[in-house]
Amino acid sequence: MTVAIDRATGKRRGDRAPRPGRLQRLKHSYQKYWYAYAMIAPVVVVLGVLVLYPLVEGFYLTLTDANSLNSARTIGVNHIEATYKFIGLDNYKDILWGPTSYDRFWSHFIWTIVWTALCVVLHYCIGLGLALLLNQKLRGRTFYRLILVLPWAVPTFVTVFGWRFMLADGGIINSMLDAVHLPSPLWLEDSFWQRFAAIMVNTWCGVPFMMVSLLGGLQSIDSTLYEAAEMDGANAWQRFRYVTLPGLRSVSSTVVLLGVIWTFNQFAVIFLLFGDTAPDAQILVTWAYYLGFGQQPRDFAQSAAYGMLLLAILVVFTSFYRRWLNRNEQQLAI
Amino acid sequence: MSTTTLQTPPADQVPAYDEPRKARKRGDRGLAGSLASHGLLIVASLIAMFPIAWLFYLSLGPDKDDYLHPAGIWDKMTLDNYAFVLQHTNFFDWLKSSLIVSLGTAFIGVLVAATTGYAVSRMRFPGYRKFMWVLLVTQMFPVAVLMVPMYQILSNLQLIDSYLGLILVYLTTTVPYCAWLMKGYFDTIPFEIDEAGRVDGLTPFGTFTRLILPLAKPGLAVAAFYSFLTAFGEVAFAATFMLSDTKYTFAVGLMSYVSEHDAQRHLMAATAVLVAIPASAFFYLVQKNLVTGLTAGGTKG
Numbered sequence: 001m002t003v004a005i006d007r008a009t010g011k012r013r014g015d016r017a018p019r020p021g022r023l024q025r026l027k028h029s030y031q032k033y034w035y036a037y038a039m040i041a042p043v044v045v046v047l048g049v050l051v052l053y054p055l056v057e058g059f060y061l062t063l064t065d066a067n068s069l070n071s072a073r074t075i076g077v078n079h080i081e082a083t084y085k086f087i088g089l090d091n092y093k094d095i096l097w098g099p100t101s102y103d104r105f106w107s108h109f110i111w112t113i114v115w116t117a118l119c120v121v122l123h124y125c126i127g128l129g130l131a132l133l134l135n136q137k138l139r140g141r142t143f144y145r146l147i148l149v150l151p152w153a154v155p156t157f158v159t160v161f162g163w164r165f166m167l168a169d170g171g172i173i174n175s176m177l178d179a180v181h182l183p184s185p186l187w188l189e190d191s192f193w194q195r196f197a198a199i200m201v202n203t204w205c206g207v208p209f210m211m212v213s214l215l216g217g218l219q220s221i222d223s224t225l226y227e228a229a230e231m232d233g234a235n236a237w238q239r240f241r242y243v244t245l246p247g248l249r250s251v252s253s254t255v256v257l258l259g260v261i262w263t264f265n266q267f268a269v270i271f272l273l274f275g276d277t278a279p280d281a282q283i284l285v286t287w288a289y290y291l292g293f294g295q296q297p298r299d300f301a302q303s304a305a306y307g308m309l310l311l312a313i314l315v316v317f318t319s320f321y322r323r324w325l326n327r328n329e330q331q332l333a334i
Numbered sequence: 335m336s337t338t339t340l341q342t343p344p345a346d347q348v349p350a351y352d353e354p355r356k357a358r359k360r361g362d363r364g365l366a367g368s369l370a371s372h373g374l375l376i377v378a379s380l381i382a383m384f385p386i387a388w389l390f391y392l393s394l395g396p397d398k399d400d401y402l403h404p405a406g407i408w409d410k411m412t413l414d415n416y417a418f419v420l421q422h423t424n425f426f427d428w429l430k431s432s433l434i435v436s437l438g439t440a441f442i443g444v445l446v447a448a449t450t451g452y453a454v455s456r457m458r459f460p461g462y463r464k465f466m467w468v469l470l471v472t473q474m475f476p477v478a479v480l481m482v483p484m485y486q487i488l489s490n491l492q493l494i495d496s497y498l499g500l501i502l503v504y505l506t507t508t509v510p511y512c513a514w515l516m517k518g519y520f521d522t523i524p525f526e527i528d529e530a531g532r533v534d535g536l537t538p539f540g541t542f543t544r545l546i547l548p549l550a551k552p553g554l555a556v557a558a559f560y561s562f563l564t565a566f567g568e569v570a571f572a573a574t575f576m577l578s579d580t581k582y583t584f585a586v587g588l589m590s591y592v593s594e595h596d597a598q599r600h601l602m603a604a605t606a607v608l609v610a611i612p613a614s615a616f617f618y619l620v621q622k623n624l625v626t627g628l629t630a631g632g633t634k635g
Contacts, residue, residue, distance in 0.1 A: 029460060035538045039453035040465065042446045043513055050506045051472055051480070058483035071486065130378055133371050147379040149621060153614035154386055155567040157585040158606045162389035165599065170402040172388060204381070212621070261474040268569045272589070288478035292485075293574050300482045307479035314474050 062091050062305040068298035084301070091305040105306075112264065112283040115199065119266075120259045122203045124252075127210025132244075134211070135218045145215075152208035160272040163201045164188070167273075188273070191280035198281050202269045206262070210255055217251030218244070253325055260321075261314065284310055386610065393603035401599055415604035425605060427580040428587040431497065432566055435583055438501040439565040440558040443508035444516075448554065451516025452542050456528060472510040477570040480506060485574065495577040503571050508561035515560060519553025520546065556623045559616075566613065584609045 064084045072082040095105050130148060134141050151159060166172050167187035174184035185193040221244065229239045245252075270278070270286045276294055284306060292303025392400060395407035396414050419425050453459075454466060484503055485494070493499030523546060531541035547554075569585045576582055579590060584605075591602035 033457070033459040036453045036457040036459040039449040039457075039538075039542075043450040043469075043509055046446050046505060046509050047468065047472060050502060050509075051475075054480050054483040054487055054506075057487060058480065061482060061486070072490070130375075133375055136371060138368075138371055138375075141375075144375045144379055146618070148375075148382050149618075150382050150386060150614065153617035153621070154610045155563075155585075155613050157567060157569055157588060158389070158610045158613075159385055161588060161602060161606050162385040165392055165401045165603070166385060166388060168401065172401075172404060175404075204385070208382075265474070265476040267477050268567070268585075271569060285476045285478050288476075289481065289570055289574075292478070292482050300486070303478065304482040307476065307482065310476040311471075311479045314476070315471060318470070318474070 058304045059308060061301055062308055063088055064301050065091075066300040066304075068296070068300065071300060091301050092309075095302065095305055095309070107280075108282055108284050108287045111195070111280070112285075115195075115202075115283055116260055116263045118199055119202050119206065119263045120256060122199070123206040123210045123259055123263075124256060126203070126207045128214050128248075130207070130211045131214040131218055132240075134215055145212075148211060149208045151205055152212075156205055156268045157272060159205060160201060160269055163197075163204075164273060167197055188277070191278065194274060194278045194281040198270050198273060201273060202263065202266060205269065206259065210259065213251055213255045214248060217248045221247035257318070257321060260317070264310075264314065389603055389610075390607050393600065393607045395600055395603075398598050398600050401603075415600050416608065419601055419604045419608065423601065423605070424580055424582070424587060425608070428582050428584050431576070431581050432583040434497050435500050435504070435572075436562045436565040438497065439504040439508055440562040442501065443505055443512045443561040444554055444558045446505075447509050447512035447516060447557070448547070449542065450513040451557075452520050452546060454513065455517045455520035456525070457538075469510040469514055473507060473514065475507065481571065481574065484571075488575065494575055495581060497581070500572060500575055500583075501565075503575065504561075504565045504568065508564055511564070512557040512561055515557040516550070516553055519550055519556070522553075523549050552623060556620060559620050560624065563613075563617070 063086055065087050066082070066084040070082065070084040073080055095101060134145055134148075138144075168174075169184075169186055169188070173187070177184040185196075187193050187197045225243050225247070226239055229243050234242065264283075265285055266283070267285050267289065270281060270283060271289070274281055276290065282290060288303050288306035288310065291299045291306065391407065392404065393415055394411040394413070395401070395404070396410060396412050400407050454462065454469075480503070484506075488494050488499045488502075491499075493502070527545055527549070528541050531545045536544065566583070567585060568583075572583045572586045573589065576586055579587070582590065588602055588605060588609075591598045591605070
């Protein structure tokens with residue numbers, strides 16, 4: 001098999017025996033790879049200007065007491081210079097173990113973890129169930145598939161408004177619950193039911209992606225494996241456990257990672273469902289938004305600090321996830 | 335007896351797929367299994383459809399509180415809401431903003447990311463792993479991370495409430511995303527094509543523009559489409575950075591129907607339907623490629 005030369009070179013970085021001097025090596029590497037660097041240059045420039053620079057700026061803000069009253073701003077024709085000052089790591093200290101840090105940070109932190117875990121588990125299980133159903137020979141399965149993808153096809157901001165109409169006190173869901181004499185909770189006001197509603201809506205939005213991805217994974221499993229398993233006398237559960245699940249591994253690990261990241265960062269569902277009315281249902285992302293933009297005065301420094309903490313949580317999670325996958329010799333993927 | 339009659343309809347269906355032989359093949363189910371599958375799928379389909387169908391139904395009610403007594407809508411259904419939205423609101427302004435911002439993001443994103451996708455698919459340069467890691471991390475930025483600094487920087491540059499400002503913000507997520515998606519697509523194009531190009535004396539850039547790019551058009555389309563969708567559905571930045579109501583995107587415009595004092599829910603529902611129909615039609619056109627691009631494509635290190 002001929003393999004592109006480029007693909008082979010980089011992997012053998014280690015064994016270029018007797019190493020020449022550093023300058024020599026730089027020159028060598030420049031000659032060899034300059035076109036690769038030239039090709040990634042546009043993205044590097046864009047990321048540097050649009051991501052790295054704001055990130056550094058944002059990190060600096062977290063070390064100050066910036067808010068909308070002391071930041072640079074223009075009122076009419078008057079430009080007012082920024083007057084905020086450097087306060088070191090006080091913001092982080094205040095968020096993590098300052099007074100009332102439980103109410104402001106840890107309660108949201110715990111809820112965010114619960115929210116992410118529950119949503120991803122529900123997404124995955126329901127998605128897998130539906131994918132298994134759709135993977136059978138079944139009359140009209142293309143039709144079912146098209147309908148089941150619908151929640152993904154319609155923009156989230158549209159469907160969330162639809163849900164708001166349904167969940168409103170006196171909306172269709174409560175009317176139906178009333179009709180069968182079940183208690184009708186205040187979905188959009190009571191904090192437990194707010195959380196319940198948020199998970200329900202987000203599950204509804206997220207299942208189609210899982211379903212379609214897992215269906216793709218199922219279809220790529222070699223059917224002779226099932227035949228062999230059946231020959232060996234495996235029952236349906238055993239075939240699922242020992243053929244289907246391992247066959248889905250690489251798709252699963254990817255979609256679960258994506259699912260965790262997306263759910264953790266899910267802004268639209270909670271923001272549009274409740275607006276400012278649900279302090280207890282805010283996950284960290286929406287809470288950070290509230291601090292920075294949803295209140296007066298806007299607390300830019302704390303909001304940015306929340307952002308940094310969120311990023312740190314995600315980076316740590318992803319590294320561990322990757323390491324865990326590697327240890328189990330699963331191939332992720334990313 | 336009664337059970338047999340109940341089970342007849344699916345019983346008609348099963349033989350249609352069955353080879354005329356006695357032994358039950360794998361994948362064939364008994365009647366009960368078939369019935370259960372259809373039952374579950376029908377329930378799931380109803381759940382999937384209902385909120386959208388309901389929104390559509392409510393959009394036909396002429397009064398803003400009709401969503402609370404939906405039964406009344408049946409007798410007085412009307413398309414007045416749609417007429418009103420199209421004639422007397424900022425609908426077309428919002429459409430324009432949404433399109434400018436989404437198309438701009440998609441176009442620039444793909445343009446910038448195309449060569450990178452190729453480079454990371456074909457070349458293993460020092461720093462490759464770190465670069466891929468940066469692309470991944472950038473994609474998972476929570477909105478909150480860049481929002482505050484972006485707001486400050488853009489307001490210093492007078493770019494708040496401008497389309498360009500919003501496009502720049504969206505590029506932070508779509509550029510790494512496009513690069514990632516396109517890498518997956520380029521991976522599926524055989525390396526032999528590159529080699530043939532090299533043998534014929536093309537430079538790496540020449541190979542890319544003359545051979546690979548034309549082959550990769552579907553991949554580019556998927557990346558462009560996905561960036562479009564991302565920008566189209568984004569809420570947080572759009573709500574914060576766009577201030578004048580003629581520049582709202584749909585995501586923000588819809589919110590503006592509900593204020594403290596006056597909630598024009600009937601108009602909101604009509605607008606939502608008007609947005610949802612083209613968006614989902616568009617989605618169905620590309621959905622198959624989308625999933626492959628998202629999972630299978632990006633999955634080879």
